[in-house]
Amino acid sequence: MVAGTTIDKDLKTITSFAAGKPTTSKSNRTGIVWNPATGEPRAHVEFSSAAEVDATVACALEAFPQWRATPLSRRAEIMFAFHALVHANKRHLAELITLEHGKTLPDALGEVARGLENIEFACGIPNLLKGGFTEQASRGIDVYQIRQPLGVVAGITPFNFPAMVPLWMFPNAIACGNTFILKPSEKDPSPALFLAELMQQAGLPDGVFNIVQGDRVAVDRLLEHPDIKAISFVGSTPVARSIYETATRNGKRVQALGGARNHMLVLPDADIGMAADAAVSAAFGSAGERCMAISIIVAVDTAADPLIAAIRERMANIKIGPGLVDGKDEGNEMGPLITGEHRDRVASYLDIAKSEGATIAVDGRTHPASSRKGFFLGTSLLDSVEPGMRCYEDEIFGPVLGVVRAKTYPEAVAIVNRNQYGNGAAIFTRDGGAARQFQFDVEAGMVGINVPIPVPVASYSFGGWKASLFGDLHMYGPEGVQFYTRAKVVTSRWPDPSTSSVNLGFPQVR
Ligand code: NAD
Numbered sequence: 450m451v452a453g454t455t456i457d458k459d460l461k462t463i464t465s466f467a468a469g470k471p472t473t474s475k476s477n478r479t480g481i482v483w484n485p486a487t488g489e490p491r492a493h494v495e496f497s498s499a500a501e502v503d504a505t506v507a508c509a510l511e512a513f514p515q516w517r518a519t520p521l522s523r524r525a526e527i528m529f530a531f532h533a534l535v536h537a538n539k540r541h542l543a544e545l546i547t548l549e550h551g552k553t554l555p556d557a558l559g560e561v562a563r564g565l566e567n568i569e570f571a572c573g574i575p576n577l578l579k580g581g582f583t584e585q586a587s588r589g590i591d592v593y594q595i596r597q598p599l600g601v602v603a604g605i606t607p608f609n610f611p612a613m614v615p616l617w618m619f620p621n622a623i624a625c626g627n628t629f630i631l632k633p634s635e636k637d638p639s640p641a642l643f644l645a646e647l648m649q650q651a652g653l654p655d656g657v658f659n660i661v662q663g664d665r666v667a668v669d670r671l672l673e674h675p676d677i678k679a680i681s682f683v684g685s686t687p688v689a690r691s692i693y694e695t696a697t698r699n700g701k702r703v704q705a706l707g708g709a710r711n712h713m714l715v716l717p718d719a720d721i722g723m724a725a726d727a728a729v730s731a732a733f734g735s736a737g738e739r740c741m742a743i744s745i746i747v748a749v750d751t752a753a754d755p756l757i758a759a760i761r762e763r764m765a766n767i768k769i770g771p772g773l774v775d776g777k778d779e780g781n782e783m784g785p786l787i788t789g790e791h792r793d794r795v796a797s798y799l800d801i802a803k804s805e806g807a808t809i810a811v812d813g814r815t816h817p818a819s820s821r822k823g824f825f826l827g828t829s830l831l832d833s834v835e836p837g838m839r840c841y842e843d844e845i846f847g848p849v850l851g852v853v854r855a856k857t858y859p860e861a862v863a864i865v866n867r868n869q870y871g872n873g874a875a876i877f878t879r880d881g882g883a884a885r886q887f888q889f890d891v892e893a894g895m896v897g898i899n900v901p902i903p904v905p906v907a908s909y910s911f912g913g914w915k916a917s918l919f920g921d922l923h924m925y926g927p928e929g930v931q932f933y934t935r936a937k938v939v940t941s942r943w944p945d946p947s948t949s950s951v952n953l954g955f956p957q958v959r
Contacts, residue, residue, distance in 0.1 A: 460490060460491070460492050460493050461491070461492040461493070462479075462492065462493050462494075462495060463482060463492050463493065463494040463495065463638050463639055463642060463662060464495055464642070464662065465495065465497055465501070465505070465659075465660050465661050465662045465663075466642060466645040466646075466658075466659055466660040467504070467505045467508050467509075467656070467659040467660070467661075468508045468655045468656050468659070469649055469654075469655030469656065470655075471642075472501075472505075473495065474495035474496065474497055474498065474501055474662075475498070475501075476495065476496055476497060476498040476501065478495075478496035478498070478663075478664075478666075479493040479494060479495055479496055480493070480494050480496060480635045480636075480664065481493060481494075482494050482549055482635075482636065482637065482638065482639070483549075483636075483787075483788060483789075483824075484548055484549070484551075484823075485549075485550070485551035485784070485785040485786060485787055485788065485823055485824045486547075486548075486551055486770075486771035486772060486773070486784060486785050486823045486824075487771070487822060487823050488789065488822050488823045488824060491548065491549065492639070494635050494638045494662050495662055495663075496635070496662065496663040496664050496666065496667065497661040497662055497663040497666070497667045498666065499666060499667075499669075499670040501661065501667075502630075502661050502663075502667050502670040502671060502674065503670065503674065505630055505659050505661050506601055506630065506671075506674050506676050506677060507676075508655075508656045508659060509601040509628040509629070509630055509656055509657070509659055510600070510601050510628070510676050511656055512628045512654060512655065512656030512657050513598075513600055513601060513627070513628045515654065516623075516626060516627075516628055516654060516657050517597075517598055517626045517627075519626070519654075521574055521575040521578060522575060524574055524623070524624050524626070525572050525573070525574050525575055525624070526652075527648075527651050527652045527653055528568060528571045528572040528574065528620060528624055528651075529572050530650075530651035530652055531568055531620070531647060531648055531651035531653075532565060532568040532569060532572060534647040534650055534651055535561065535564070535565055535568060535644070535647055536565060538643075538647065539558060539561045539562075539565075540558075541643070542557075542561050542612055542640055542643055542644075543557035543558045543560070543561050544557070544773060544776070545611075545639045545640045545643055546560060546561075546611055546612055546637070546640050547772035547773050547784070548639075548772075548773065549611065549636070549637035549638075549639055549640070550608065550609070550611055550636075550637045550738075550787065551736070551772060551784040551785040551786065551787060551823075551824065552735045552736070552738075552772055552784050553772040553778070553781055553782060553783070553784050554772050554773055554778040555778070556734060556735055556772070556784075557772065560610055560612055560613045561612055561613070563613050563904065563907075564612050564613040564615075564616035564617075565616075566906060566907035567613075567616045567617055567620050567621070567907045567925050568616065568620045569907065570620070570621070570907040570908060570925070570926065571620035571621050571623075571624040572624075574624035574625065577624075577927075577930050578596055578625065578930070578934070580593055580594045580595045580596060581593060581594045582594075586940070587956075587957070589942050589943070589945060589948070590940060590941065590942045591940075591941050591942075592938060592939065592940050592941075593938070593939050593941075594936055594937065594938045594939075595936070595937050595939065596625075596930070596931075596934035596935065596936055596937075597626070597934060597935060597937055598625050598626030598627040598933065598934055599627055599678035599679050599702065599933060599934065599935060600627060600628070600676070600678040601627065601628050601629075601630065601676050601677055601678060602622050602627045602628075602629055602630075602677065602678055602679040602680070602681070602933060603629070603630040603631070603632065603671045603677050603679070603680050603681070604618040604619060604622070604629065604630070604631045604632070604680075604681045604682070605631075605632045605668055605671070605680065605681070605682045605683070605684065605692065606618075606631065606632070606633050606634055606641070606683055606684070607634050607683050607684040607685070607740075608634035608636040608637050608738075608787050609735065609738045609739060609740065609787075609846075610739075611633060611634060611637040611638070611639075611640040611641060612640040612641070612644060614683045615631055615633060615640075615641050615644060616644070617681075617683070617911065617924050617925045617929070618631070618681045618924070618925075618929075619631060619644075619648075619658060621925060621929040621930055621933055622681075622929075622933045623648075623653070623657055623658060625930060625933040625934050626934075627678075627679075627933055628656060628657045628658070628659075629657065629658050629659065630659045630660070630661060630671065630677070631645075631658070631659070631660050631661075632660075632661050632662070632663060632667050632668055632671060633660065633662065635662065635663065635664055636787055636788065637787075638660075638662050641660055642660060642662075645658055645659075645660050668692070669695075672692065672695045672696045672699060672701070673695075673699055675699075677701060678701060678702065679701055679702035679703065679932065679933065680692065680696045680701050680702070680703045680704075680705070681703075681704050681705075681924065681932070682703070682704070682705040682706065683705075683706045683740075683924070684706075684707070685707060685708045685844070686707035686708040686844070686870070686916045686917070688707075689705040689706060689707035689708075689918075689919055690705070690707065690916075690919055692705045692919075693705040693919035693920060702932065703919070703920050704912075704918070704919075704920040704921075704922050704923070704924060704932055705918070705919040705920055706740075706911075706912060706913065706917065706918050706924060707870075707913075707916055707917050707918065707919065708740065708844040708846070708870060708872075708916070708917065709740045709741065709742075709744075709844065709870045709872035709873065709913060709917050710744055710745055710841075710842075710844055710868055710869075710870045710872075711731075711741060711742060711743050711744060711745070711870075711872055711873040711874060711875070711893075712743075712745045712746070712747050712864070712865045712868065712874050712875070713727070713728055713731070713743045713745070713746050713747070713874075713875045713876075713877065713897075713901055714746075714747045714749065714858075714861050714862065714865065714874070714875070714876045714877070714887065715728075715746060715747070715748050715749060715752045715756055715876075715877045715878075716749050716752060716858065716876070716877065716878040716880065716883055717749055717750050717751045717752045718878055718879050718880055718883075719752060719877040719878050719879065720877075720879065721752070721755045721756055721759055722759060723877070723899070724752075724756060724759075724877040725756060725759035725760045725762075725763055726763065727743075727875075727877065727899075727900075727901040728743055728746055728756075728760055728850065728901065729760055729763040729764060729767070730901065731743035731875075731901035731902050732744060732828075732848070732850040733764070733767060733782075733783055733828050733848045733850070734783070734902075735783075735784075736783055736784060736785065736786050736826070736847060736848050737795075737845070737846065737847045737848040737849065737850075738786065738787060738846055738847065739902070740872060740917075741872065741873045741895070741902045741903070741904050742902070743850070743875065743901050743902070744844075744845065744849070744850060744851065745834070745841065745850075745851050745852075745853060745868075746760075746850065746851070746852045746853070747852075747853045747854075747855050747861045747864055747865060748852055748853070748854055748855070749855050749856070749857065749858060749860075749861050750855075750856055750857070753852065753854050756852075757810060757830070757832060757852060760830060760850070761810065761811060761830065764811055764828050764830060767782050767783055767828055768780060768781045768782045768783070769781060769782070769783045769784075769816065769818035769825060769827060769828075770784070770818065770821070770825075771784060771785070771823065772784040783828070783848065784825075785823045785824040785825045785826075786824045786825070786826060786847055787824065788824060789824050791824070791846070791847070792824040792825070792826050792847070794847075795826060795845055795846065795847030795848070795849060796813070796814055796819075796826055796847075798839070798840050798843070798845050798847075798849055799812060799813070799814060799829055799831075799849070801839050801840055802831045802834070802838070802840035802851075805838040805839065805840060806833070806835075806838070807831045807832065807833050807834045807835070807838060807840055807851070808831065808832040808833050809829065809830075809831060810830040810831065810832045810852075811828065811829055811830040812827075812829055813826050813827030813828050813829035813848060813849070814826070814827065814829075815827065816828070826847060826848060827848070828848040828849075828850070829848060829849045829850070830849075830850050830852070831849065831850070831851040831852065832852050832854075833852070833854065834851035834852060834853050835853060836853070836864055836867060836868070841853065842868075842869070844870070858883065858886075862887065862890050862891060865891055865892070865893070866890070866891065866892045868915075869915060869916045870913065870915060870916050870917045871892050871893040871894060871913050871914030871915035871916070871917050872893060872894060872895065872913030872914075872917035872918075873893055873894070873895040873896070873897065873902070873903055873904075873913070874887075874891045874893035874895075874896055874897070875896070875897035875898070875899075875900060875901050875902075875903065876891075876896075876897070876898055876899075877899055878899070884898045884899075892914055892915065893913065893914055894912045894913040894914045894917065894918065894923065895911070895912075895913065905926065907925060907926055908926055908927075909926045909927075910922075910923035910924060910925055910926035910927060910928035910929060911923055911924045911925055911926070912924055912928070
């Protein structure tokens with residue numbers, strides 16, 4: 450809590466959502482949802498008990514048989530209606546994001562736009578669930594594959610994309626015929642609740658999409674509940690690893706996306722102005738609280754000095770302030786961090802970096818915005834960062850950009866590949882051959898060539914490598930459909946009494 454802040458008992462309460470309506474918790478456990486731009490509490494969010502999670506699972510289980518039997522054309526129709534509703538309400542949704550997360554309104558609208566892409570993808574479910582058919586696989590025998598939903602599935606999501614990350618999961622899961630339980634981040638739970646209301650307005654039957662608000666108590670129950678068939682998780686690596694281990698031990702299908710340290714490799718032949726624009730945008734957008742933020746630049750040889758100069762010049766012009774002031778967007782480009790605690794943790798890395806021998810080229814703590822009310826911190830640049838330093842290895846998840854200097858391309862790519870994370874990686878160069886080599890060499894799940902934040906469009910799938918993803922399937926897109934369904938292969942023959950006889954031999958196909 451911010452020193453001197455008193456919690457108003459009359460604050461709005463954010464509830465869970467089950468069986469088509471908001472549900473009130475009797476757990477007597479709540480969390481505070483802050484407005485990061487003012488540092489004031491905005492609401493209480495109710496924390497579900499294990500028994501309340503059980504009740505929600507029961508309701509999702511009850512809804513499953515009928516939803517599973519709902520024709521694909523009707524499921525698509527609901528997705529189209531949901532898409533139209535999200536589109537019509539995008540400003541309100543973005544305002545909720547800005548008020549609870551702190552990102553600027555244009556950034557929040559960008560988040561909604563990327564979320565809408567995932568709903569568009571799910572609208573194509575009749576096409577996405579087409580199976581394969583082999584006629585005459587053997588004499589008089591046809592073989593075909595169908596994909597069927599799993600049952601009740603759950604999603605657990607992080608604070609940094611309170612609308613988009615849930616939209617990575619539930620439209621596909623539901624369109625595939627599953628019923629869904631979402632546990633949003635307790636730090637900014639309102640956008641998800643609003644999406645649940647819009648799903649209901651779109652005509653989704655009660656119990657198909659449910660929300661349990663809460664903390665670890667709710668998550669732990671979801672991980673052990675025998676009626677939950679699959680878990681999609683997005684969050685930090687230690688939690689992702691533990692969720693993967695626990696849920697797989699309990700027999701569930703799991704995709705658990707973790708943290709990141711995304712490197713941007715800049716070759717000496719790159720357009721330095723373009724690379725600096727990209728680095729500043731990708732490092733400081735959303736105050737660096739993006740899993741695809743560029744947080745490390747690997748500057749090769751002579752690229753380093755001019756690049757650092759160009760980045761510093763651009764950093765000085767970033768407008769830092771609240772994303773909304775009295776409901777208006779005042780054109781600020783970077784907002785606050787999510788909580789005061791997180792802001793202090795991020796700032797602590799500047800002293801750590803100095804003690805480790807890195808240079809603080811720009812110290813965000815001295816920026817006037819850092820002394821504003823709210824959880825603000827100016828942008829920082831660290832030079833001469835080296836692998837092994839905590840300011841390099843740890844996911845700082847704030848507006849701190851580190852520069853590692855490398856002499857050659859092989860040295861630079863080896864640095865990227867030795868890092869524990871492998872979410873995104875980018876190269877900036879004018880040399881097509883070098884870019885192609887990087888694409889071949891780099892150990893990361895998403896690669897940008899002169900593109901700093903290569904988040905795949907919804908018709909591909911999103912996921913990192915190494916400590917950035919635990920599980921086999923990436924999220925959304927075709928792998929999302931695969932994750933939320935299981936294959937069944939049918940071998941069929943229609944009675945033809947004229948060829949029928951008893952044969953105890955193993956069935957032959959020729
Ligand atoms: P977090 O791991 O603290 O929380 C994520 C979710 O897990 C929340 O719903 C939270 O309530 C729950 N949770 C937290 N601790 C738990 C525990 N011990 N047991 C069970 N559940 C727990 O992450 P965050 O701070 O909300 O989000 C930021 C992190 O998410 C960063 O590490 C970021 O890189 C990562 N992220 C990754 C991706 C990706 O696609 N790889 C996308 C967005 C965010």
